[in-house]
Amino acid sequence: MLKRSVINKTLEEAKAAFSEHHWNLPPRPRWDITDFGLGTFRDFGLTLINLAEEPEYCEKLMFAYENQRTPAHTHARKKEDIICRNGSLSLRLWPVRPGDAGARERFEVPVNGEAVSLEGGGILTLEAGSRITLVPGIYHEFWPVGGDCIIGEVSTANDDANDNFFVDERIGRFPGIEEDAPVEVKLIGEA
Numbered sequence: 001m002l003k004r005s006v007i008n009k010t011l012e013e014a015k016a017a018f019s020e021h022h023w024n025l026p027p028r029p030r031w032d033i034t035d036f037g038l039g040t041f042r043d044f045g046l047t048l049i050n051l052a053e054e055p056e057y058c059e060k061l062m063f064a065y066e067n068q069r070t071p072a073h074t075h076a077r078k079k080e081d082i083i084c085r086n087g088s089l090s091l092r093l094w095p096v097r098p099g100d101a102g103a104r105e106r107f108e109v110p111v112n113g114e115a116v117s118l119e120g121g122g123i124l125t126l127e128a129g130s131r132i133t134l135v136p137g138i139y140h141e142f143w144p145v146g147g148d149c150i151i152g153e154v155s156t157a158n159d160d161a162n163d164n165f166f167v168d169e170r171i172g173r174f175p176g177i178e179e180d181a182p183v184e185v186k187l188i189g190e191a
Helices: 005-018
Strands: 030-036 048-053 056-066 070-075 080-094 106-111 114-119 122-127 131-134 139-156
Touching: 005 048, 005 056, 005 139, 030 056, 106 122, 114 122, 122 131
Parallel strands: none
Antiparallel strands: 030 048, 048 056, 056 139, 070 139, 080 122, 080 131, 080 139, 106 114, 106 131
């Protein structure tokens, strides 16, 4: 379970990082902080703010600590651009589910609008300002290297409850929370 004290500390550190890099937040940001149900937030976790949630598109601003991974997953419907806004962001990509036939095959992904050829399971690193476009079915995991990172996402309509398919089936999109401190902000996944 993710402790409320960790959520509160992460909120403050994410706000400080956004402020330091001149990312102004909306008046009432919708926060989403997750450990993906794995219980090791600094190893597997992500901090997100939904900036826009429209029927046609979604925009998110994310914060991740150095080496903090978003586990391998794909989407059935969502097409997304992941943009490194500050720092360096590494991504490991597969054309199909890792471990399935064809997972090591070469495939192409658009990076900054240009096709890049990559072997399945290969790693790309985006520097600040760079973006990658991921279509449904491309499995991906990502993590900051060389320091904490601010990440952007612009995508087609977002459905976090039903359109995240993780390789590790133990993973849940929204964490259980241990209430060990006062609630500073209710998260998106909370009732």
